[in-house]
Amino acid sequence: MDFSGKRVLITGAARGIGLEIARQFGERGAELVITDYDRDGGGKAEEELKKSGFKAGFIPADVSDETQVSDMFKKVAEGGKLDILVNNAGIIIDKLLVRINESDWDKVIDINLKGTFLCLREASKLMLKAKSGKIVNISSMVALGGNPGQANYTASKAGVIALTKTAARELGPRGINVNSVAPGFIQTEMTANLPKANTDMYLAAMSIKRPGTPADVANAVMFLASDEASYITGQTLVVDGGYWM
Ligand code: NAP
Helix, strand or coil, rough: CCCCCEEEEECCCCCCHHHHHHHHHHHHHCCEEEEEHHHHHHHHHHHHHHHHHHEEEEECCCCCHHHHHHHHHHHHHHCCCCCCECCCCCCCECCCHCCCHHHHHHHHHHHHHHHHHHHHHHHHHHHHHCCCCEEEECCHHHHCEEEEEEEHHHHHHHHHHHHHHHHHHCCCCEEEEEEEECCCEEEEHHHCCCCCHHHHHHHEEEEECCCECHHHHHHHHHHHHHHHHHHHCCCCEEECCCCCC
């Protein structure tokens, strides 16, 4: 898969899965625009990507803030076209349902679901003008079957799947593909402090007996963002070592 001449925006790319997605696009020739609300991390990620010889720029923004997203997209548009958007920024605030307060609920929904919507909406305005584009949203395997302690997160990520399907129906006739990737248990800072009982439970239920890596997820994103996937839209590609079947 070759992304030479393509310009790609990746949210939440200061670290983890987002940064690995940026690296893989860079290795395949894309121009990278990364965004994150972690300014230090985003700056370091930009430096790392540039040192690897990639064309890369960092625009700080909180994806849950409409004004910041709109300002960020103005800068994206000033720099040229946008071929690919990866909505990757996301958080967890894990608690049992009865302990989730309004703020825990709102934060997770605002970043994971509203943030995906805001970036998708702004990106589609640019892509509609070009009559082409690829959007990949990062959901999660737990959106498909639920997960104790993640009522807010599973609701947000199931919303991402429904949003993906509606966007795919609206934008497909205009040359824009919208798909999602649902990662399983992937080793990043997000999962670094999960209780051992949880990680043991995930590993026991997986067919492939190892945690996933950010590269496993990035590989799936590369495919869905590529021309090779031009007849695929509205789909959710599960990358979870066979946890859900
Ligand atoms: P991560 O290591 O925590 O990285 C997430 C990045 O998103 C961080 O750099 C974070 O910034 C940034 N971010 C958070 N809120 C943001 C906001 N409002 N605006 C802009 N950037 C924001 O997580 P990850 O494991 O790489 O996860 C990436 C995506 O995959 C998420 O959507 C996650 O839900 C999804 N996912 C992960 C797993 C897994 O097992 N790791 C499984 C399924 C799905 P800060 O550093 O400042 O917080």
